[in-house]
Amino acid sequence: MKNFKVLVDTNVLVSASINQLIISLNCKVQHHFYELSQPLFDYFRKNIDKRIGVFTPEIENSAKEVLIRAIDSEIKEMDNKDTKEKLREIEIYSFILQESTSNLVKNMDILIREPINEKAINQITHQVFAFYNRLMKNLGQEDPTIIIKQLISGAPKGMKGLARSIYVKQENERLALYYKLTSKFARDPPDINDVRILSQAVYFLRNKIFGEETKILFASTDHHFSKIREEKELNDFVPKIILKELNIYCGWPDDILNILIGKKDLLFL
């Protein structure tokens, strides 16, 4: 039996907390992305004695702030002049913030709150920064148009136009995903918070915080760590390279759950 610990990212923690609120309010419309985190938390709850899920004080603060910002930004857009109406809306948003914060605490209570050694994290942070710089460079080499050009060059003369249309069609979804990924990284490159979070996962692994044999999985939907998806295609360039170089498996909550229940295996494990 493999030993796993799952570092839970802010977005997964917040999603589960919002999803529980959606359930408690009997909302008809379910939000897929929020729902996605729920089975993982159900699994953590069922296996509470194993304490599989982990979060850090930094993730706790970040989750709390994400909830506040979500409410705060909605309130900022409102400009009700009628006092009664204004108070009614404030009461609703206050209720939502209160309830989602309570759910956040309930979710954190089934995880291990693991403190980190700041000195060790600082050292790892430099390496993770360098890792992301390499990743950004390597991302350019993943361009499917380069692959298409190589394929076309092998086509006989006079057939290159036809070959281009065939290969472009073939690579269409991959191209779309590639551009989606590069534009995501261009718009929102990894910042210090992303680097620090991944450094914390590396810290747990390298310092054997949870024991010699324990593998670290990182549950996140953030494109800086995990796959991106479009229709049935997925681009797992980022998690693959993180796995290869840092030996941390980053996945969406459903992927992580599949590993925990043995439905999915990983070569590095």
Next chain:
Amino acid sequence: MQSEILSFKDSFEKMIETKEVDLNVIPLINKLKEDLSTKKESAIKQNLPQHTLFPIYHSINICNTVLDSISTRLVKAKEEKDNPIIAENTLAIYPSFFILATNIDKMDLKEKEIITFHLLNLASNLQISAIRSRLFKIDEKIQKEVLEKAKEVVCNLKIEGITNEELQGSS
């Protein structure tokens, strides 16, 4: 309000010393609640924009929920063998309560820019520590209208880093 906040702390420290709950602290708790509610009413009367009024309203609600929970547990402390745990729990959340209540107390409602995020963050800290100390009992009697409207809001809530194009096409 400042002197009441400090007397509040002294009262609970004495309870720990004597290992005996003292219900004489309840009028002080009620006075604190009253002062906070007065501040809330005054903020409402100032006709502040929603964005400024929200953190004041929410923070005061959190403080009052905590104070209500303390009162409830104090009254039942002897029969529920919660003595002096209730006093220890109250002192555990006191730093968060002190900083939030002091911020509310010293807030100048005429100032145009009230630091909304800071206040909400302090309120969240108090709520989290109060839940962990069993000092946050939410009123179960939420109006039906609030629940109905909350449904709509929650389903459309935009969460940073979550509600984005990644949602599309995910299976």
